[in-house]
Amino acid sequence: MxxxxxxxxxxxxxxxxxxxxxxxxxxxxxxxxxxxxxxxxxxxxxxxxxxxxxxxxxxxxxxxxxxxxxxxxxxxxxxxxxxxxxEGAFSIGVQIDRHATRVVAADLLGHDLVRLEAPLPVGDPETGLAVIAELVAGTRRQLGVVSPGAERRLLGLGLAMPGPFGLAPDGDDAWMMSAWQNRPILAALSEATGLAVGRQNDAAAAATAERLAGAARGLDDFVYLYLGYGLGAAIFVRGEIHAGAHGNAGEIGMALPFLAAGSTGRPIEHVASLAGLCRRLGLDPSAPGLFEALDAAVASGSADDWLEEAAASLRWVVQVLETLLDPQTVVFGGAVPPSLLGALHRRMLPLLPAHVDRPGRGLPRLTLGRADPWMVAIGAAAEPISRTFDPRFSAIQNAGGGSALQGPDADRRGVVPTSL
The missing domain is CATH 1.10.10.10 (Winged helix-like DNA-binding domain superfamily/Winged helix DNA-binding domain)
Structure with missing residues (x-):
């Protein structure tokens, strides 16, 4: 019938x-x-x-x-x-952020071998894509010097950029990177590089790096809370990222915390983010000496009011994530100075009460991860390695199973290498 x-x-x-x-x-x-x-x-x-x-x-x-x-x-x-x-396999990672682009080449164990970066040109993304393509080409040339023959074992290219993805066009919103969101970037990068391209949001990329060789190494059920220009989270369930129906799970920075202490009704990331701190201190997020200026603000106490307000919102975020997901731990890291991440971590403790706070825990509820502006690019480079070699439910299904990274709406271009 x-x-x-x-x-x-x-x-x-x-x-x-x-x-x-x-x-x-x-x-x-x-x-x-x-x-x-x-x-x-x-x-x-x-x-x-x-x-x-x-x-x-x-x-x-x-x-x-x-x-x-x-x-x-x-x-x-x-x-x-x-x-x-x-040296059994290599990959390339590209980070696109509001003010800069970074490219990393990594090996099978997650060691980053080459790092290149450049300012992201203001204006049409086509200009920026040309800069990125040249950075990728330069990275591949340097990788060939560091490890001759690496090109033959190149798995693909991982792209990381701020989400959420797939929203209706909204002019040229710099915060949401609308101009970049509405371009066929994956197809353009695949055509320019000849590599298979997979996409993640920046939080998922940083979490992938943390799981490959960081505080989340060996963990299967955890949440990674990412502090960068914005705020996001990546959810690992049974060793795989849960992306949601449209690839936007974990966009916790977009939450409206009406019940959080001191809430203004704005999305959390308008305060608890690098952008929020820079706005409070009158700093330019694209300034070359930004991290030094933030270190000085933390040391002098001029960031204290922001730290208290951001920590209050982040305590609420952690409690919500724990209540919904019951993770092994929440790993807290991001593309910020270590002094800033450490100061926030200290002010978030003690955490709000939650049912996960039970006797016999093997891990703390909140685990301090890495603070590194290269975390997202490193994680982007780890994505093709993870995609090809990590255990996934799709690997035990018939050939052609979808990627767990982006759900059914995954957009990947290029020839995918033979997967194990």
Whole structure:
């Protein structure tokens, strides 16, 4: 019988998908723990010894894994721990922000090998795209010098920029970056670079960096609270970013906290953000010496009033995120000076009461992450690595499963490399 209504069903699994998932699981175990023996991998993953041996052989043949010298632990044959090869894969990350663009090249272990940045030209994004394309080209040239042959193992390009995405055009709103939001940027970057391009918002990118090699390393269920020019959050559920139906989950900076202490009814990020602090202090967010000026403001006490107001809103944000999501922890980091992030973190404590504050917690409710203006670009570079190698539900479904990063409306251009 033919019906006009779409059939609703989950995708089934096939053997190829299960094998791909198992390979990703083995790679993640090596990324999180470092070198492990095949026996340790089998015990940790629940896979059979033969399955692990087959996967390790495949990964070794692909240049992603290598064996260390034999180690005798007990009676019997010495074990040969295996580990990931940093030079086994590379990726490029691009950050587009209101005043600057940054490009990073990273290896399989998340080490950033090349960093380039430039001011983002004011005006039409086409001019800015030309600047970005040249930065990417320069990054690839330098990467080839740092690691000859890296171009052949380049997975793709990750793009990070402020969200939310997919909103109706609203003139040329500088805060929302409307001029950039309404351009086919992914298609343009893919055409200019010849690489597969995936997009995240800036909070998701910073969270990806923090999970690859930071405070969230090895965590599967956490929230990353990102403080930058604006304020955002990234939600990790079972090791995957939850993007929402339209890729805009976590836009907590857009919340209107009518019940928060001192609330004015404006979105939280109009106060609790780098832009809000700069407006309060009369500083230019695009000034080259901005971080030094903010350090001085924190040290002198001239930022104290803002710190108290922002901390009150952020305490409310943390309590809401904990109540809704029950995370292992909330990681707090961003593209701000370490002195500023630390001062805010101290003023957010003690947190508001929440049901997650129970006996026997293994992690604090609020974990201090990194403060680094390059966090977003590093996370953007980590996205193609995560997309290709991290365990995902889509990996155990039939080929063609959608990315968990952007949901069903993901917009990706270029030839996607063969995924494990």
């Amino acid at each position: 033919v019906t006009a209504n779409p059939i609703r069903a989950k995708q089934g699994a096939n053997l190829g998908g299960a094998n791909a998932h198992n390979r990703r699981v083995v790679m993640e175990a090596l990324r999180v723990n470092g070198a492990l023996s095949r026996a340790d991998l089998a015990r940790a993953t629940g896979l059979t010894g033969q399955t692990v041996s087959n996967i390790v052989a495949e990964l070794t043949a692909s240049g992603l894994v290598t064996a260390d010298a034999p180690v005798r632990i007990a009676r019997g044959q010495p074990a040969r721990p295996v580990r990931l090869v940093a």
